[in-house]
Amino acid sequence: MNSNAIPPNQIILTGDRPxxxxxxxxxxxxxxxxxxxxxxxxxFLMLADAQAFTDNMGDRDKVRRNVLEVALDYLAVGIDPAKSTIFIQSQLPELTExxxxxxxxxxxxxxxxNPTVKEEIRLRDFQRDIPAGFLAYPVSQTADITAFKATLVPxxxxxxxxxxxxxEIVRKFNTNVGQDILVEAAPVIPALGRLPGIDGKAKMSKSLGNAxxxxAxxxxxxxxxxxxxxDPNHLRVDDPGQVEGNVVFTYLDAFEPDIAFVDDLKAKYRRGGLGDMVIKRHLEQRLQALLAPIRERRAxxxxxxxxxxxxxxQGTDKARAVAAQTLSEVKAALGLNYF
Known part of the structure; x- marks a missing residue:
């Protein structure tokens, strides 16, 4: 589902690994x-610190200190804790249960x-030495989603x-207990897709040094x-240049709201007569204008x-109350309400 086609009044769960x-x-x-x-x-915005341990158990302090760092980024970009419930995953034992x-x-x-799990295992070169928590991440994510009965997950x-x-797990559970306790969710996929790193060789990632x-x-x-x-073949200003795969134009597509202006730059670049420094200067101006107020609010x-x-x-307390209600319903459906 594209974010422009979302029906109103949905429950949304999203978040980041700190x-x-x-x-x-x-x-x-x-x-x-x-x-x-x-x-x-x-x-609901989740700081997925517990999930981050699946491949950061040897650097636990990194996860702990970055809970605050990611929270600062949320606030700096304009996420309002009065409107969005921001919570820390590890502080909700209901998710673990x-x-x-x-x-x-x-x-x-x-x-x-699972294709996503297979690719992440390949990228980390786990081979058969896969942490069980990492392999079971889709199950943990199911707990995160269903605890809030989220209908959409970006x-x-x-x-x-x-x-x-x-x-699949939701349907199996509901079938098993003979009740519609849990809710299925739909993915919300950004129209632009993944932003490449500044080197143009991979996705943007701090660990790859291209973020x-x-x-900043x-x-x-x-x-x-x-x-x-x-474009490595665009050696002189007069040379025709290639727009496809050109990271600067990819970023201009993402951050320059004047689409006609970007289209004009692309046409000139393809014909020849437009230097790389000119398009880089336009991009820098746009990024500086975007990041300066974010940086100031963060500080x-x-x-x-x-x-x-x-x-x-406060957000964690609010989220835990919601998750506890779902857990109570799940345990009752499983017949675990003994007292």
Whole structure:
């Protein structure tokens, strides 16, 4: 489902693994939509610290400290804790208990066939040394989604199989207990897709060293744009240039609202007569205008980390109350309401 076609008054669950500050790829892929969603829907934003442990158990402090960093990014871009419930995953034991029950509704073979899981295992070169928690991530994600009876889950196109498997578990549970306790969810996939890194070789990722953080300084923005991959065959200004695969134009498509202006730049670049530095200068101006106020708001919120954590505590309490109600219904349906 495209974000432009969402019916009103939906329950939306989304979030991020707190393994580092958020970057421009997150902004394009999800943060812009979340700002809109919070005025139209019931939105839960999860800091998935427990899930981050599936491949960060050896660097637990990184996960802990980045809970605050990601929360600061949320606030800086305009996510309002009065409109969106922001919570910390590990502080909801109800999610762990739901995961335990759902594990009985899926086989190891089915988990291994999940295309998203298979690709993530390949990228991390786990081979057969796969942490069990990592392999079972689709089950954990099902607990996250169903705890809030979310009807929509914003994800990248590569994550759609995760929602499909979550819905399989929902259907199996409901069939097993003979009641419609859990709710299926639909994926919401951004129209633009995944933003490439500034090197043009992979998705934007801090671990790959090709990301531009939302908190980047003006000098860091300028340096990143100058390093961006364009067309290696566009050696002289008069040479015809290729737009497809040109990272600068990909970013202009993502961040320049004047579509006609970008189309005109593309036409000139293809004909020849437009230099790389000209298009990079346009892009830098747009990124500096976008990130400067975000950076300033972030710095203000960062002055009072105690207040930010208090906000997270309030959101976590609210989210836990919702998850506890769902868990109560699940246990009753399973006949686990002994007393």
């Amino acid at each position: 393994t580092g500050p958020l970057h421009l790829g997150h902004y394009v892929g999800s943060l812009k939509n979340r700002i809109t969603f919070q005025d139209q829907h019931t939105q 739901l995961t335990f029950y759902y594990l009985n509704l899926v086989t190891v073979a089915r988990l291994e066939r 994800v990248g196109a590569d994550q759609a199989p995760m929602i499909e498997q979550s819905n 531009l953080a939302l908190s 300084s003006a000098d860091e923005v300028s340096k990143a744009v100058k390093m961006m991959y364009t 203000e919120f960062a002055k009072d980390p105690v207040e930010v954590m208090r906000m997270l505590a």
